[in-house]
Amino acid sequence: MAGAPGVSRIVPHPARPHCTAPPPPGGAAASRYDGAVTSALAFLKGHGTENDFVIVPDPDNAVDLPPHAVARLCDRRAGIGADGVLHVVRSAAHPEARHMADEAEWFMDYRNSDGSVAEMCGNGVRVFARYLQYAGHVEPGDLAVATRGGVKQVHLDKAGEVTVSMGRAVLPEAQATVTVGDRSWPARNVNMGNPHAVAFVDSLDQAGDLLTAPPFSPAEVYPDGVNVEFVVDRGPRHVAMRVHERGSGETRSCGTGACAVAVAAIRRDGADPAVTGEPATYTVDLPGGTLTITEHPDGSVDMTGPAVIVASGEFDPAWLTETAFR
Ligand SMILES: N[C@@H](CCC[C@H](N)C(=O)O)C(=O)O
Numbered sequence: 571m572a573g574a575p576g577v578s579r580i581v582p583h584p585a586r587p588h589c590t591a592p593p594p595p596g597g598a599a600a601s602r603y604d605g606a607v608t609s610a611l612a613f614l615k616g617h618g619t620e621n622d623f624v625i626v627p628d629p630d631n632a633v634d635l636p637p638h639a640v641a642r643l644c645d646r647r648a649g650i651g652a653d654g655v656l657h658v659v660r661s662a663a664h665p666e667a668r669h670m671a672d673e674a675e676w677f678m679d680y681r682n683s684d685g686s687v688a689e690m691c692g693n694g695v696r697v698f699a700r701y702l703q704y705a706g707h708v709e710p711g712d713l714a715v716a717t718r719g720g721v722k723q724v725h726l727d728k729a730g731e732v733t734v735s736m737g738r739a740v741l742p743e744a745q746a747t748v749t750v751g752d753r754s755w756p757a758r759n760v761n762m763g764n765p766h767a768v769a770f771v772d773s774l775d776q777a778g779d780l781l782t783a784p785p786f787s788p789a790e791v792y793p794d795g796v797n798v799e800f801v802v803d804r805g806p807r808h809v810a811m812r813v814h815e816r817g818s819g820e821t822r823s824c825g826t827g828a829c830a831v832a833v834a835a836i837r838r839d840g841a842d843p844a845v846t847g848e849p850a851t852y853t854v855d856l857p858g859g860t861l862t863i864t865e866h867p868d869g870s871v872d873m874t875g876p877a878v879i880v881a882s883g884e885f886d887p888a889w890l891t892e893t894a895f896r
Pocket residue numbers: 621682687688689690691692693694764765797815816817818821823824825826827
């Protein structure tokens with residue numbers, strides 16, 4: 571953040587009956603989504619199949635989020651704790667999203683927990699859409715969300731499931747080998763807007779502790795790093811996976827990863843919808859829940875799963891200026 575002054579320009583979330591955060595100095599009436607100004611910076615916490623996020627509502631793009639501040643917010647001991655940050659900005663107010671403003675009012679400025687920027691976050695888009703509904707910006711139904719990976723169409727259903735049209739998977743020719751300990755596997759290269767290496771293994775235990783990124787070679791295949799998925803079969807069109815995410819480590823779910831895994835499994839199983847003319851739907855189990863992935867004959871991929879807002883509150887201004895943004 572550009573020092574403490576940025577904090578005073580944040581539009582906070584509304585005072586909700588279950589929100590225990592103290593009212594901002596301007597009084598409760600100032601703490602509303604409708605654009606009132608407060609000296610406190612609001613946040614929410616949400617997750618999609620336990621891929622969790624700190625949500626920072628910032629419609630006017632008044633908050634600068636340097637990598638070390640993101641890392642501090644995501645720190646599970648010294649911060650709020652999360653796999654990443656969803657910075658919620660109006661597309662028209664963000665230089666990377668202005669060109670999408672006619673199609674999508676809101677831009678998901680996603681950051682990994684180490685502060686790095688990623689093109690796309692599948693679980694993040696679902697949680698982002700759920701937040702927009704929670705904040706009263708949208709009703710259940712269809713909406714568009716701008717991301718670094720382009721505009722994504724999202725459907726919020728009333729039961730809590732969210733479907734995202736993730737676009738087409740790209741399957742580059744270049745492949746890599748992923749290694750854990752003394753075992754190596756060929757990994758399918760699938761790009762869902764962000765890069766994935768999908769390895770089919772015999773047991774998810776073979777992924778090891780995933781405390782560090784599994785090495786892959788040749789390194790040139792993924793010059794910007796990669797998310798690595800380990801996959802086993804659970805039944806017909808049903809797989810389970812673990813993931814080591816670029817910039818976040820092992821997470822309990824990865825939406826783009828689940829899409830990459832489903833597409834790799836569809837190709838492996840000879841069920842490519844472009845060839846069969848039939849959509850292919852796969853169930854993907856992750857440590858944090860289950861996602862349903864459908865690839866259509868035109869190559870587009872849909873992902874459906876839950877998205878939950880867990881809490882809302884306000885950062886302590888002193889912590890923000892003295893610790894998070896120091
Ligand atoms: N958890 C996300 C993916 C987040 C980005 C990824 N770590 C990257 O750097 O590409 C998802 O649900 O897709």
